[in-house]
Amino acid sequence: MYKILKKKQLNDSITLMEIDAPFIAKKALAGQFIIYRVDEHGERIPLTIADYDREKGSITIIFQTIGASTKELAMLNEGDSILDVVGPLGVATEYGDVKRVAVVGGGVGCAIAYPQAKALHKMGVEVDLIAGFRSKDIVILEDEMAAVSTHFHLCTDDGSAGYHGFVTNKLKELIDGGAKFDEVIAIGPVPMMKFVCKTTEPYGIKTIVSLNPIMVDGTGMCGGCRVTVDGKIRYACVDGPDFDGHKVDFDELMRRNSTYKEQEKAHLCRLTGGVRNA
Amino acid sequence: MPNMQMTKTPVTEQDPKVRARNFKEVCLGYTEEEAKFEAQRCLNCKHRPCVSGCPVGVRIPDFIAKVAAGEFMEAYNIIKSTNSLPAISGRVCPQENQCEGKCVRGIKGEPVAIGRLERFCADYAMNHADEVEKVEKPQSNGHKVAVVGAGPSGLTCAGDLAKQGYDVTIFEAFHTAGGVLMYGIPEFRLPKAIVQKEIDNLKDLGVNVMTNMVIGKVLSIDELMKDGFEAVFVGSGAGLPRFMGIDGEALVGVYSANEYLTRINLMKAYLEDYETPIKKSKSVAVVGGGNVAMDAARSAMRLGAEHVYIVYRRSMDELPARKEEVHHAMEEGIEFMLLNNPTKIIGDENGNVCGIECIKMELGEPDESGRRRPVEIAGSEFVIDVDTVIMSIGTSPNPLIRSTTPGVEANKRGCLIVNEETNQTTKEGVYAGGDAVTGAATVILAMGAGKKAAASIDEYIKGKN
Numbered sequence: 001m002y003k004i005l006k007k008k009q010l011n012d013s014i015t016l017m018e019i020d021a022p023f024i025a026k027k028a029l030a031g032q033f034i035i036y037r038v039d040e041h042g043e044r045i046p047l048t049i050a051d052y053d054r055e056k057g058s059i060t061i062i063f064q065t066i067g068a069s070t071k072e073l074a075m076l077n078e079g080d081s082i083l084d085v086v087g088p089l090g091v092a093t094e095y096g097d098v099k100r101v102a103v104v105g106g107g108v109g110c111a112i113a114y115p116q117a118k119a120l121h122k123m124g125v126e127v128d129l130i131a132g133f134r135s136k137d138i139v140i141l142e143d144e145m146a147a148v149s150t151h152f153h154l155c156t157d158d159g160s161a162g163y164h165g166f167v168t169n170k171l172k173e174l175i176d177g178g179a180k181f182d183e184v185i186a187i188g189p190v191p192m193m194k195f196v197c198k199t200t201e202p203y204g205i206k207t208i209v210s211l212n213p214i215m216v217d218g219t220g221m222c223g224g225c226r227v228t229v230d231g232k233i234r235y236a237c238v239d240g241p242d243f244d245g246h247k248v249d250f251d252e253l254m255r256r257n258s259t260y261k262e263q264e265k266a267h268l269c270r271l272t273g274g275v276r277n278a
Numbered sequence: 279m280p281n282m283q284m285t286k287t288p289v290t291e292q293d294p295k296v297r298a299r300n301f302k303e304v305c306l307g308y309t310e311e312e313a314k315f316e317a318q319r320c321l322n323c324k325h326r327p328c329v330s331g332c333p334v335g336v337r338i339p340d341f342i343a344k345v346a347a348g349e350f351m352e353a354y355n356i357i358k359s360t361n362s363l364p365a366i367s368g369r370v371c372p373q374e375n376q377c378e379g380k381c382v383r384g385i386k387g388e389p390v391a392i393g394r395l396e397r398f399c400a401d402y403a404m405n406h407a408d409e410v411e412k413v414e415k416p417q418s419n420g421h422k423v424a425v426v427g428a429g430p431s432g433l434t435c436a437g438d439l440a441k442q443g444y445d446v447t448i449f450e451a452f453h454t455a456g457g458v459l460m461y462g463i464p465e466f467r468l469p470k471a472i473v474q475k476e477i478d479n480l481k482d483l484g485v486n487v488m489t490n491m492v493i494g495k496v497l498s499i500d501e502l503m504k505d506g507f508e509a510v511f512v513g514s515g516a517g518l519p520r521f522m523g524i525d526g527e528a529l530v531g532v533y534s535a536n537e538y539l540t541r542i543n544l545m546k547a548y549l550e551d552y553e554t555p556i557k558k559s560k561s562v563a564v565v566g567g568g569n570v571a572m573d574a575a576r577s578a579m580r581l582g583a584e585h586v587y588i589v590y591r592r593s594m595d596e597l598p599a600r601k602e603e604v605h606h607a608m609e610e611g612i613e614f615m616l617l618n619n620p621t622k623i624i625g626d627e628n629g630n631v632c633g634i635e636c637i638k639m640e641l642g643e644p645d646e647s648g649r650r651r652p653v654e655i656a657g658s659e660f661v662i663d664v665d666t667v668i669m670s671i672g673t674s675p676n677p678l679i680r681s682t683t684p685g686v687e688a689n690k691r692g693c694l695i696v697n698e699e700t701n702q703t704t705k706e707g708v709y710a711g712g713d714a715v716t717g718a719a720t721v722i723l724a725m726g727a728g729k730k731a732a733a734s735i736d737e738y739i740k741g742k743n
Binding site for chain 2: 023024027037041042043044068069083084085086087088089216217219220221222223224226227228233238249252255256258259260263264
């Protein structure tokens with residue numbers, strides 16, 4: 001059992017939890033993830049490690065309630081426990097020899113973009129953090145992100161805060177304005193990552209994406225998370241989740257992620273219908 | 279006077295039409311009368327060829343004599359003295375190639391049903407738990423041993439060491455111990471409550487099981503040894519699935535057998551009140567001919583598929599699955615498309631599987647494995663309409679342990695290299711066994727390897743101190 005030490009609602013649908021997991025906290029690195037199972041009937045769901053405290057023996061996860069399993073997790077409170085948490089899984093992000101990097105986060109992806117920016121900032125890299133949200137009222141981690149970036153660019157689709165437009169518009173403006181990025185790191189919904197890659201490709205800027213396919217075990221024994229990168233099958237749980245975005249087949253990933261769409265809806269109905277209480 | 283009936287005493291099974299749609303155990307096991315009657319077929323021969331066929335050395339004629347005398351608990355204790363997991367081995371061992379394959383009665387008829395009798399004794403003990411002598415937790419000898427992986431080899435190794443007083447901790451990556459017994463072999467062949475019971479028996483011996491621990495990620499083997507474990511047994515199996523590398527394997531509806539079976543067996547996707555989803559398929563092609571292929575096909579049928587095809591590139595004679603499983607699958611309506619090899623998987627405009635293209639094969643000259651090599655018949659391609667494809671063409675060992683443990687070497691197939699006498703790897707104090715060493719094999723061979731490694735570890739630690 002893994003105890004929830006702290007719970008904080010970042011907006012209506014995004015929750016932060018700090019979890020007691022000393023073994024994981026000792027080894028975790030930026031870019032790695034955990035898999036949790038909330039209770040005996042639960043499924044195994046991957047979440048990126050947003051932060052860790054090696055001394056306290058805790059890790060932090062930030063997640064959006066989008067289906068039954070994230071909703072069940074969000075229903076737990078400080079002092080409650082999660083049945084299973086396994087990690088750290090996946091390969092840690094490898095930072096090349098870089099001077100200036102654009103870290104692009106979309107929605108809840110900002111929760112993962114943040115530790116990446118933090119790690120780079122600590123290394124003395126000039127960081128442009130481009131954070132995109134639909135509107136002002138769902139912005140998360142604004143102060144935290146501003147604190148770890150050299151240039152912080154908040155973007156909203158509707159213009160209610162910061163730059164009016166998509167992260168890709170901002171990124172293109174910066175590049176065209178003369179910003180010399182050695183690398184771009186994009187984390188967010190699959191379409192966003194796809195369009196960031198499309199934006200950087202003509203400029204030949206290396207772009208790393210953190211992929212989020214369906215997973216079961218997360219240790220390389222089922223291949224459920226397989227993605228096509230550079231024409232080859234790769235397992236995101238052990239070979240990734242970071243890949244060279246210019247070589248990823250995003251359309252295939254989007255299709256595979258919709259495999260259980262109907263069943264996911266049914267599960268959520270059962271949960272909200274009160275058939276099962278977490 | 280022995281029972282000279284030439285054939286095995288039949289065992290009750292669920293009706294094929296009924297069982298093809300449920301996950302309850304197919305074989306219902308012997309009654310006390312049937313077990314006693316079958317036990318009387320054993321001639322109690324002096325040279326005991328059956329024992330030499332058992333990888334964990336069960337004293338077969340001794341336990342069968344007790345069954346014949348109606349002393350079932352005594353029979354169970356005899357089995358248990360050398361076999362930690364009898365309820366499991368009695369169900370899933372390929373006895374025809376092991377103990378029963380050597381039985382004298384098999385020369386002029388059917389061998390004694392040793393597997394069914396072993397299962398009977400284990401089930402009897404489970405149903406009469408109050409009569410089972412409570413195992414005293416052995417006196418600790420003060421030495422710590424780590425076991426990586428809670429599958430059949432790890433469980434057996436841990437059980438044997440714990441009996442000798444070792445302080446044993448098993449590190450398991452999944453949330454449940456059992457390995458392939460939990461995620462691979464379906465409920466209808468091996469009920470999970472039985473596996474759990476056998477694991478609980480090990481815990482009673484003092485074995486500590488730590489789940490959610492991926493060794494190679496959360497801790498390395500070197501760190502375990504620094505933490506005071508004097509020896510490590512690696513029983514991490516061969517869980518890395520292979521794909522064919524043909525077009526269409528990334529389509530929605532293509533599974534590895536590992537994923538399909540893990541969702542069903544470990545995550546219980548076939549039960550309404552569990553959250554893990556699985557595709558509800560109409561028509562399924564399972565590619566491969568081993569036991570795993572049979573398990574996947576029979577599971578798909580139980581999930582309600584109208585057609586389930588086994589697509590295998592050789593003929594019936596070369597099918598690697600157990601005869602009994604093939605027979606069960608056929609009774610349940612699985613359709614065998616033999617001498618066919620997939621060439622590509624076809625998808626619709628939404629990226630969902632809608633068919634599998636195969637080419638017909640014929641058998642040519644025997645290859646290095648002694649089996650006749652399948653050869654394509656040019657121009658014979660055809661399409662089977664399916665909405666799901668399950669790839670069951672084998673697995674190989676996960677590279678995590680060998681890539682994170684300096685000094686542990688593997689061969690070119692990724693299998694850990696061990697000394698055949700001792701099961702020690704190329705690193706001192708680190709032992710290995712089961713599929714991690716042999717590649718995908720059987721439960722009982724893994725149990726045998728775990729047993730052998732436990733004896734070597736005992737000798738190694740005693741020799742050091």
